[in-house]
Ligand code: HEM
């Protein structure tokens with residue numbers, strides 16, 4: 001099967017899905033003839049703005065690991081396909097963060113930059129998220145890479161790493177410091193313990209995944225950063241708590257005077273609750289959107305109901321949907337789901353390496 | 357494929373596995389000829405006591421949902437295959453509980469009663485576990501059944517249900533009150549809150565699953581109750597906490613003065629920690645074996661290492677192994693496992709209904 005045949009097949013599935021979900025808006029046969037002509041001439045085709053918006057939204061809807069899908073059709077889709085140069089991508093990533101931050105009322109946004117074309121892969125953003133900290137063990141590679149390229153930071157705790165954008169597999173990445181006005185951060189305080197602030201913990205407001213490829217109708221958009229708002233446990237039970245991340249449970253336990261010499265005191269479980277409480281409290285205090293895992297679980301079940309009413313399955317990965325804190329106390333724990341479908345498209349896909 | 361052919365095939369796999377794991381102890385070809393003769397004559401065959409012990413232990417080892425498998429070859433196997441009458445089964449179930457309880461130092465035990473034979477299914481124990489309470493919503497059916505049969509209890513909280521044992525699909529079950537000396541119970545207290553006791557919560561010491569069929573080498577043992585010790589979260593995060601079980605989080609929250617009007621106070625998470633702490637504390641206080649989920653997680657990873665050193669896979673169901681409390685804070689959360697193998701034998705199998 002040739003590359004073009006594969007592309008046309010994927011386009012056909014996508015266009016027919018689009019037409020089915022937008023009754024009367026488009027003649028799929030006509031549109032597919034158009035695409036076939038374009039592919040024959042150029043080896044690829046361009047989505048209409050409407051297709052792009054729909055495609056990105058459905059990629060979210062198809063994300064089996066995402067508990068936040070209730071709002072899938074409220075995704076703000078920024079059509080930036082005309083931008084391929086790292087400077088332009090960086091500038092618009094900053095703008096993405098400003099739009100998403102929205103003064104604290106976080107909005108789900110995706111910025112779609114130039115897609116891959118046959119024999120001409122598009123630029124890649126290196127690193128998991130637009131905003132990451134230099135002292136997060138998970139970002140060690142990005143930090144080293146930035147320093148190799150001449151970045152001078154990385155000494156302070158919670159220092160925001162520069163964006164790394166690579167134009168082609170052969171070129172070195174460029175690095176771009178994030179402007180201060182693009183990165184809203186929340187210092188962590190605790191509702192009942194003023195001395196919690198002395199731990200010096202903080203986190204950023206907008207989780208924007210930058211290293212997944214958005215695939216729509218056979219077209220790959222490798223630079224398509226997207227964000228939602230945080231669910232508190234991502235910060236309180238993982239980023240700040242995991243032993244191979246910020247590993248803060250021992251420090252929190254000490255602050256609260258917990259006996260960490262014996263697992264049976266459940267000091268880890270107690271420290272987790274305090275840390276998660278601090279996260280939710282601190283975001284609320286400075287007016288930044290964040291969801292607790294109980295509420296987000298209830299919303300997710302509402303999402304399933306609504307999707308089922310529309311006759312759609314909701315492929316779901318239980319192991320990712322069940323929150324990492326108090327699993328069985330959330331509504332999502334106690335049921336089975338439609339199985340994830342790795343072939344579902346549109347989708348956000350992992351890349352083993354940026355260029356593979 | 358005839359029933360006998362299926363049985364001989366299963367026996368062959370089992371006997372060869374047994375022989376491989378007991379080098380020199382048995383000539384598998386000779387043993388298989390013996391089995392073939394027996395099956396030809398009677399339509400079934402009997403395991404040697406050694407085969408039964410090994411089979412039950414490996415059924416445990418193969419239990420993809422069990423985090424407690426480190427001790428799989430310390431399972432005490434009671435060979436009670438000569439017993440098929442409900443009276444005898446009941447009496448030996450009581451003895452099982454006494455042996456397992458062992459004054460608080462819980463021992464893993466299985467009691468294997470008469471197997472199914474062609475056209476002659478063996479007796480069944482009805483109900484999930486040997487010990488269950490009448491006011492546990494999960495035992496509503498057993499309670500109703502017991503009352504239909506003439507059981508007079510069921511008015512008090514945490515009343516132990518009688519055993520229901522059914523000799524044949526056609527006969528009514530018999531019911532048997534559990535003698536007091538067979539059921540050790542633990543009243544729940546909290547290390548820092550004397551008023552916790554006023555909630556009136558308690559739980560039994562020995563979780564003994566009674567409704568799974570032990571299948572070894574093609575032979576089905578439907579009455580083969582087995583027990584380990586409790587992992588605290590089973591009681592503190594599920595039995596007493598689940599909304600469709602004892603639903604105690606609101607009461608615990610009230611006792612601790614938590615603000616349950618807003619999910620963001622994490623009152624559920626906090627109440628869970630208190631409840632789980634009370635469970636671990638109370639069992640320890642009265643000298644009954646119980647494991648916390650952190651320790652049991654570490655042991656399970658030690659189990660995997662040891663099994664791998666013996667060249668064996670450890671089929672594992674992540675969704676059951678990761679504890680329902682503070683999932684990501686346990687060592688078992690952060691990895692992948694060998695996938696469960698529904699065809700692995702020996703095994704403990706579900707039955708859709710007692711006789712199916
Ligand atoms: C609106 C609020 C949102 C919430 C609360 C939310 C929540 C989550 C959570 C908790 C995870 C698991 C993260 C982890 O454990 O690492 C997740 C994963 C994911 N979400 Fe969402 N999400 C939101 C918006 C979005 C949006 C806007 C998109 C895409 C347009 C998206 C796509 C995904 C994908 C692809 C994953 C899987 C990531 C991976 O495999 O690493 N989510 N989401």
Ligand code: HEM
Nearest residue numbers: 416419421422423424464465582583584585586587647704
């Ligand atoms: C020695 C201490 C043991 C511990 C701490 C332990 C722990 C656990 C836990 C926490 C579960 C999940 C229960 C649930 O969520 O409902 C489980 C499931 C299971 N365990 Fe163990 N276990 C132990 C001993 C045993 C023994 C002795 C056997 C059999 C000989 C066994 C066989 C199983 C099986 C078959 C399941 C799955 C039950 C089902 O599917 O409903 N376990 N175990």
